[in-house]
Amino acid sequence: MEIKFIGTGSAFCHKNFQSNMVIENQGKNFLVDCGTDIRRSLMKNELTEVDINAVFISHLHSDHIGGMEWLAFTTFFNPTLVRPKLYIEQSLIQDLWRAIGPGLESLQGQVATLDTYFEVMPIQVNKKFEFAGIEYDAVQAVHVSSGYKVVDSYGLMFNDVGCTDRFYITTDCQFAPETSMMAYYREAKVVFHDCETTPFKSGVHPNFDDIISLPEDVKEKMFLYHYHDNVVEEWDEWNGKAKNNGLGGFIKEGAIFSSTYGMQCND
Numbered sequence: 001m002e003i004k005f006i007g008t009g010s011a012f013c014h015k016n017f018q019s020n021m022v023i024e025n026q027g028k029n030f031l032v033d034c035g036t037d038i039r040r041s042l043m044k045n046e047l048t049e050v051d052i053n054a055v056f057i058s059h060l061h062s063d064h065i066g067g068m069e070w071l072a073f074t075t076f077f078n079p080t081l082v083r084p085k086l087y088i089e090q091s092l093i094q095d096l097w098r099a100i101g102p103g104l105e106s107l108q109g110q111v112a113t114l115d116t117y118f119e120v121m122p123i124q125v126n127k128k129f130e131f132a133g134i135e136y137d138a139v140q141a142v143h144v145s146s147g148y149k150v151v152d153s154y155g156l157m158f159n160d161v162g163c164t165d166r167f168y169i170t171t172d173c174q175f176a177p178e179t180s181m182m183a184y185y186r187e188a189k190v191v192f193h194d195c196e197t198t199p200f201k202s203g204v205h206p207n208f209d210d211i212i213s214l215p216e217d218v219k220e221k222m223f224l225y226h227y228h229d230n231v232v233e234e235w236d237e238w239n240g241k242a243k244n245n246g247l248g249g250f251i252k253e254g255a256i257f258s259s260t261y262g263m264q265c266n267d
Contacts, residue, residue, distance in 0.1 A: 001024070001025045003169075004022045004024065004254075006020050006022055007021075007035070008251050008255075009227065010227060011061065011062070013229050018036065018037045018041070018063040021192075022045075022051075028131070031054065031055040032156065034057070034066075037066075050078070052075075054132075056087045057087070065100065068100045085118065135158060136158045138155070139170075139184060141154075141171075155171045157188065163259060166189055167188060174203065174205070188221065189221060191222045192225060193224055193225070195207075195208055197228045197231050208227075208241075219246040219248075221248065225251045238250060
């Protein structure tokens with residue numbers, strides 16, 4: 001199993017693409033989120049829509065779904081391709097179509113639905129799903145509290161084939177170690193964690209200053225992504241600061257994590 005970080009930036013970054021990953025196993029590619037930068041991030045990492053066999057959507061912000069119309073149309077109009085599988089928590093399906101449907105409904109000769117473009121695979125609460133030999137759990141976490149409505153994002157907890165080690169991609173989340181997040185951190189061997197690096201705290205992403213307050217045994221397994229351009233511009237300073245505070249470090253765009261060899265960068 002390999003995880004290629006084709007983007008590691010926040011919604012507002014300019015220099016390292018929005019946060020999207022490709023998990024490769026058994027010759028199949030599983031895209032984690034599909035933001036507005038996806039065409040360019042795939043191309044830079046020598047991938048195209050032809051290489052994407054399935055996609056997982058964590059939540060409905062545009063840096064995570066803004067490329068879905070492109071992926072739908074480009075795969076639909078290529079007769080050599082089958083529909084990509086779409087894994088999404090079942091309560092989000094209707095809202096996803098509400099967000100991307102106005103463009104995708106304009107299909108000559110037929111009334112299109114989400115199923116026209118994707119093989120929709122609804123994820124049920126506390127039910128595992130499998131793709132290309134890897135079992136995944138969708139892990140719910142609070143991202144935004146909008147008035148009295150909670151907007152969740154779903155991370156992924158998973159095992160490599162034939163291995164008991166667990167890997168956890170948080171996707172977007174609030175800093176809330178006092179909740180079940182701490183249990184998720186301890187369950188995983190490696191944690192890929194959302195991290196904002198602005199001097200102010202948005203409250204909807206963990207700030208770097210919050211993350212370094214975590215226990216040492218948690219920080220040492222944690223690698224940071226979804227950061228801002230300031231990390232790219234001052235890489236040695238920020239990555240050194242992360243490691244000096246006991247973290248695994250920041251993840252560069254283009255880095256590959258292998259369950260066998262750990263993190264490798266394409267410097």
